[in-house]
Amino acid sequence: MQTERTLVLVKPDGVQRGLVGEVIGRLERRGLHLAGLKLMRISKDLAQRHYAEHEGKTFFDGLVSFITSSPVVAMVWEGPGVVGMVRTTMGVTNPVDAAPGTIRGDLALSLGMNVIHGSDSPRRAEEEVALFFEPGELVFWDSTSAAWLA
Ligand code: DAT
Numbered sequence: 001m002q003t004e005r006t007l008v009l010v011k012p013d014g015v016q017r018g019l020v021g022e023v024i025g026r027l028e029r030r031g032l033h034l035a036g037l038k039l040m041r042i043s044k045d046l047a048q049r050h051y052a053e054h055e056g057k058t059f060f061d062g063l064v065s066f067i068t069s070s071p072v073v074a075m076v077w078e079g080p081g082v083v084g085m086v087r088t089t090m091g092v093t094n095p096v097d098a099a100p101g102t103i104r105g106d107l108a109l110s111l112g113m114n115v116i117h118g119s120d121s122p123r124r125a126e127e128e129v130a131l132f133f134e135p136g137e138l139v140f141w142d143s144t145s146a147a148w149l150a
């Protein structure tokens, strides 16, 4: 399977609840590789572009205001099939329905405050990584040896 990259955000609720290490640890233990990481405050403009697919929906304004309300941790994770693997590790959107063992199923109860974002398709992942990171902020792993490339 081809190596992919995906954008993951620990949302404001996750950062404020001290769940950054928990989320990173789960993805690391899964065997995925961290290719970029930063703590940042999302601007309104970036939030609107990131969530453009939801523009016009009733919850759009609340979503933008929540994601810009306090810092998030933005990450890029890399690995074969990483986009789908992060989605299944996250659990479904509404934590009430998310399976135990998933991040949302174990750590959240609220539909809005559901701890984590992960890109939902390889195409969207490429776009979202480019929205949040400059190419120079990302590193490349050697997929055969699980070590940093020199
Ligand atoms: P996901 O985050 O699982 O990709 P999504 O892209 O459909 O889900 O929605 C983005 C976020 O918006 C989601 O994490 C929580 C919020 N959201 C989705 N549907 C909602 C709804 N019906 N009411 C309130 N917030 C909602």
Ligand code: MG
Pocket: 118, 120
């Ligand atoms: Mg989504």
